[in-house]
Amino acid sequence: MTVYNGPRPGQARISVNNKSAALALAMTCSLAGIGAAITLTPATAFAQQNTARQHFSIAAGKLSDVLAQFAAQAQVPLSFDPRVLFGIRSDGLQGSYTAREGFQALLSGSGYALQPEGEGSYSLRRLPSDPVTLSPIRVDAGAGEESAYGPVAGYAARRSITATKMDIPLIETPQSVSVVTADQIEIQDAESLHQALLYTPGVVPMGSDNLISDGLIIRGFNVTGSEPMYLNGSKLPRNTFSGVSEPYAMERIEVLKGPASVLYGNAAPGGIVNMVSKLPRTKTSRELKVQGGRFDRKQLAGDFTGALTEDGRLSYRVTGLLRRGDTMTDHIPDDRDFGQLSLRWQPTDDTSLTLLANSQRNDTVYLYGLPLEGTVQHNVNGDIDRDRFIGEPGFDKFETKNKSLGYLFSHRFNDTFTFRQNALYFDAETDWNYLIMGSLDASQRMLSRTSAARNDRNRTFTLDNQLQAKWSWGAVEHTSLLGLDYEQSQFKRTQYRGTAEALDIFDPVYGSPVQLNGSPVSDTTEDSNQLGIYAQEHIKIDGRWVVMLGGRYDQVDGKGKDHLAGVSATTYDDHAFTGRAGVLYLFDNGFAPYLSYSESFEPISGQSAGGQAFEPTEGEQTEIGLRYQPQGGFTSITASAYKLTQENVVTSDLANPGFSVQEGEVESTGFELEARANLSSGLNLIASYAYIDNEVTKSNSGTKGNRTNGVPRNMASLWADYAFDGLLYGLGVGAGVRHIGETRNIANTVAVPSYTVVDTSLRYRLSPQWLVTLNIDNLFDEKYATCSYACFYGVKRSATVTVKYQW
Known part of the structure; x- marks a missing residue:
C-alpha cells in the first residue's frame, strides 16, 4: 500500500519531445526530485487507440513515471507538468487495456483527467470539486471514487458502509465512525485487531494479550461477547474465545461508536466493529511478504488478485499467512495458519456476486495473568518477571480452528432500486487446557493453582436482505433502506476441573503433576435466534441539510440445555424497538456539525426472585459533533461529545439475597477528537484524544460511583509518517506515542498506573517491486500492566523486519 504525499512548489519546467528522452527524463526527475513538463508525441492519434487493446506491464511507482511509460507504450501524445502530480503514487498497470481504459485506470482517484489539446495531443486537467459522472468503463472493481468496500489511499477514509449499511460519505453521517485503513495496518505492522485499534480514540483493548480474544471496551462499555x-x-456472532481476527486479510476496520441496534439488532451500547475483507479486483496485483524478528517470529504472507477472464467479469483474490513464533511469555507459542479466498462474478454492470471463504488455525496458550502483588502492587520479593508463565508446559494449550463461508450479492434494478443480500456461516472449535491462578501464600512467593479444561463449539448463520431506493422530490434527495435480517446461533461447551500443585512465581520449577477429573463439571448448549426488520431514511435537502431517521423491531429468543441434569429452559424471549435520529449541515468549507440520538438493546439470561425473566438492558446516546473534510483533500477531522447510558443493569436484590434485580445503571459522558490527514508535504498524521467519565450511577451492590474495569479517564495518541522524495525517495519513517490514563481492576480496589508507549517504523523501497520495513513496538521498553481479574504485562520492546515483493 502507498500513501499520497501531495505536490510541493518550486520546481522547474522542462519540455521534451522524444519518447525515449521523455522516459529517461521522467526517471531522472524522480531521483533528483526536480519537476518537469513532459511531452510525449508519437504520431498515432489517441482516437485510433480507443478500441485497440494491448498488454501492459508497468510496475508501481510515481504516477508521473507510470503515466509517462504508459503514454509511450500506447503511442499517445501526452503533455503534463509532473509538479502537479508530485508525491502521488500509482499501483502501476497490468493486463490488456485500450488507451482510454488505461488512462482512466491510472488517473482514477488522482483528481485529474485527460484534456484534448487539438491535433491529436492531450494534457491533464484538474477535475472540479463536485462529483463528475463518467461513462462506465470496466477497468477495475476498485477504480474510481473511493468505495466503502474498497481500498483507501493513506489514512483518511471518506466513505463507510458501517454507520448506514449504505455507501454514504462519512461527512454525511451524523454519528461518530473511526476507520483504520489497510495502509495504517501495514505501516504499523498490526498483527491483531487490538494492535490495529491502538490509535483509535475511545477504544481500549481488553488486556495485553491478543492471541485468544478480540475483546474491546468502546466508550466505557465492555463489548466483549456481546x-x-x-x-x-x-x-x-462468535463467542469471546472462538477465534481472533487477522488484520492482513482486511481492507479496512470500521468502529461505529455508540448504540447500533437500529441496523444491527442486539448489541452492547458502546458500539460495533465492522471488518471489510480484501475483495477481488480486476487489476492484477500480487505480493509476498517474509517477516522475522520479535520472539523468534517466522512468517510468510501473500495477497494475490486479478481478473480470471479478459473482460474482467470474473475476478479473484487469495490472501494467506503462515506464522511460527513465540511470545514475550515463556512457553506460550504464537502459531497461525490463515487462508482466505474470494471470487467475484459480475455478469452485468448492475449485478454482482462475491463468494468469500476463509479458514484459520491458531495454536497458542491462554495467558491467565499474574497476581496484583508483584505487578502493580508491592511484593516483598520484588517485581514478577514480565515473561513469567503460571501454567505447566505440556499441559496448557489453546487450539482454535474456525472457518467461514458467505456471499455478498447486489443487483441494481434501475436508477432507483437496488437489492442486496449478505450471508455468512461461521464454525469454530476450541480445545483449551489451562491452570487457574489462586492466591499467594504468606511469603508472597507460592501461588496456588487448580486445573481446568474445556471444549467449545460455535456455529452461527446470518442473513441480511436490503432494499435500497434513491429518489428525489424537488430539492430533496432521498436514500431509503428497508431490511430484514435473521440470525441463528448454537454454542456448546463442556468443562472439566482438577488439581495442580502450587508454583513459586519467583523461581518456578515446572513438571509437577496435573490432574483432571474424568467427568465434566458442566455440559451445556445454548441456542439463540433473532429476527429483525428495519427501515432507514437518509434525506439531503438542497445539498445542505442531512436528516437521518431509522427504526427497527427485533424478536429474539434463547434456549439453554444442561446435558448433565437433562434440563432444558428458555433463558430469554424478548422483543425490542430501537430508533435513531440525526441532523447535519454541510458547509461549503468542509465543516459539518451534527446532532444525533441512538438506542440499543442487549438480552440477558436469568430471572428475578419472583421468577420473572430479565428484560434486555437498554442503551441510549445523545451525541453532538463536528466533522471537517475539505473538498479534494485527504483530511478528516471529527470532534464529538456524548452522553451514553445503559439501564436495566443487573444488581443485587437486597430483599432476596442470592437473587438480582434490574435497578442498575451505568453512564459514560465523554469527548473524542480524531484527526487523520495525508498532507501535501509527504507528512501523514493520525492524532486522537478521548475523555471518558464513566461510572456506575445506580446500584444496590454498593458499587455506585465505581468506574468500569479498564476504562481510562484520559487517552491520547499521535502517529506521524513521512515519505521522503528527491534524493531520499523510497525512504519512509514513522513514529507514534500512545498514552492510557489510570484505570481500575474489576473489584475497583486497585488504581492501575497510567502508561505511555512509543512505536516506530522505518521502511525503504529498494525498487518498485521491493520494500524493506523495520517496526519497533514499545521503543523505550516501558514496563506497564493492565488489570481485570488478574494483571497482564504489556509487551516489552520488540522488533520485526519485513521484506515485501510486489509484481
Whole structure:
C-alpha cells in the first residue's frame, strides 16, 4: 500500500519531445526530485487507440513515471507538468487495456483527467470539486471514487458502509465512525485487531494479550461477547474465545461508536466493529511478504488478485499467512495458519456476486495473568518477571480452528432500486487446557493453582436482505433502506476441573503433576435466534441539510440445555424497538456539525426472585459533533461529545439475597477528537484524544460511583509518517506515542498506573517491486500492566523486519 504525499512548489519546467528522452527524463526527475513538463508525441492519434487493446506491464511507482511509460507504450501524445502530480503514487498497470481504459485506470482517484489539446495531443486537467459522472468503463472493481468496500489511499477514509449499511460519505453521517485503513495496518505492522485499534480514540483493548480474544471496551462499555463483530456488514456472532481476527486479510476496520441496534439488532451500547475483507479486483496485483524478528517470529504472507477472464467479469483474490513464533511469555507459542479466498462474478454492470471463504488455525496458550502483588502492587520479593508463565508446559494449550463461508450479492434494478443480500456461516472449535491462578501464600512467593479444561463449539448463520431506493422530490434527495435480517446461533461447551500443585512465581520449577477429573463439571448448549426488520431514511435537502431517521423491531429468543441434569429452559424471549435520529449541515468549507440520538438493546439470561425473566438492558446516546473534510483533500477531522447510558443493569436484590434485580445503571459522558490527514508535504498524521467519565450511577451492590474495569479517564495518541522524495525517495519513517490514563481492576480496589508507549517504523523501497520495513513496538521498553481479574504485562520492546515483493 502507498500513501499520497501531495505536490510541493518550486520546481522547474522542462519540455521534451522524444519518447525515449521523455522516459529517461521522467526517471531522472524522480531521483533528483526536480519537476518537469513532459511531452510525449508519437504520431498515432489517441482516437485510433480507443478500441485497440494491448498488454501492459508497468510496475508501481510515481504516477508521473507510470503515466509517462504508459503514454509511450500506447503511442499517445501526452503533455503534463509532473509538479502537479508530485508525491502521488500509482499501483502501476497490468493486463490488456485500450488507451482510454488505461488512462482512466491510472488517473482514477488522482483528481485529474485527460484534456484534448487539438491535433491529436492531450494534457491533464484538474477535475472540479463536485462529483463528475463518467461513462462506465470496466477497468477495475476498485477504480474510481473511493468505495466503502474498497481500498483507501493513506489514512483518511471518506466513505463507510458501517454507520448506514449504505455507501454514504462519512461527512454525511451524523454519528461518530473511526476507520483504520489497510495502509495504517501495514505501516504499523498490526498483527491483531487490538494492535490495529491502538490509535483509535475511545477504544481500549481488553488486556495485553491478543492471541485468544478480540475483546474491546468502546466508550466505557465492555463489548466483549456481546456480538460486536461484523464481517463485510454481516454479523459475526462468535463467542469471546472462538477465534481472533487477522488484520492482513482486511481492507479496512470500521468502529461505529455508540448504540447500533437500529441496523444491527442486539448489541452492547458502546458500539460495533465492522471488518471489510480484501475483495477481488480486476487489476492484477500480487505480493509476498517474509517477516522475522520479535520472539523468534517466522512468517510468510501473500495477497494475490486479478481478473480470471479478459473482460474482467470474473475476478479473484487469495490472501494467506503462515506464522511460527513465540511470545514475550515463556512457553506460550504464537502459531497461525490463515487462508482466505474470494471470487467475484459480475455478469452485468448492475449485478454482482462475491463468494468469500476463509479458514484459520491458531495454536497458542491462554495467558491467565499474574497476581496484583508483584505487578502493580508491592511484593516483598520484588517485581514478577514480565515473561513469567503460571501454567505447566505440556499441559496448557489453546487450539482454535474456525472457518467461514458467505456471499455478498447486489443487483441494481434501475436508477432507483437496488437489492442486496449478505450471508455468512461461521464454525469454530476450541480445545483449551489451562491452570487457574489462586492466591499467594504468606511469603508472597507460592501461588496456588487448580486445573481446568474445556471444549467449545460455535456455529452461527446470518442473513441480511436490503432494499435500497434513491429518489428525489424537488430539492430533496432521498436514500431509503428497508431490511430484514435473521440470525441463528448454537454454542456448546463442556468443562472439566482438577488439581495442580502450587508454583513459586519467583523461581518456578515446572513438571509437577496435573490432574483432571474424568467427568465434566458442566455440559451445556445454548441456542439463540433473532429476527429483525428495519427501515432507514437518509434525506439531503438542497445539498445542505442531512436528516437521518431509522427504526427497527427485533424478536429474539434463547434456549439453554444442561446435558448433565437433562434440563432444558428458555433463558430469554424478548422483543425490542430501537430508533435513531440525526441532523447535519454541510458547509461549503468542509465543516459539518451534527446532532444525533441512538438506542440499543442487549438480552440477558436469568430471572428475578419472583421468577420473572430479565428484560434486555437498554442503551441510549445523545451525541453532538463536528466533522471537517475539505473538498479534494485527504483530511478528516471529527470532534464529538456524548452522553451514553445503559439501564436495566443487573444488581443485587437486597430483599432476596442470592437473587438480582434490574435497578442498575451505568453512564459514560465523554469527548473524542480524531484527526487523520495525508498532507501535501509527504507528512501523514493520525492524532486522537478521548475523555471518558464513566461510572456506575445506580446500584444496590454498593458499587455506585465505581468506574468500569479498564476504562481510562484520559487517552491520547499521535502517529506521524513521512515519505521522503528527491534524493531520499523510497525512504519512509514513522513514529507514534500512545498514552492510557489510570484505570481500575474489576473489584475497583486497585488504581492501575497510567502508561505511555512509543512505536516506530522505518521502511525503504529498494525498487518498485521491493520494500524493506523495520517496526519497533514499545521503543523505550516501558514496563506497564493492565488489570481485570488478574494483571497482564504489556509487551516489552520488540522488533520485526519485513521484506515485501510486489509484481
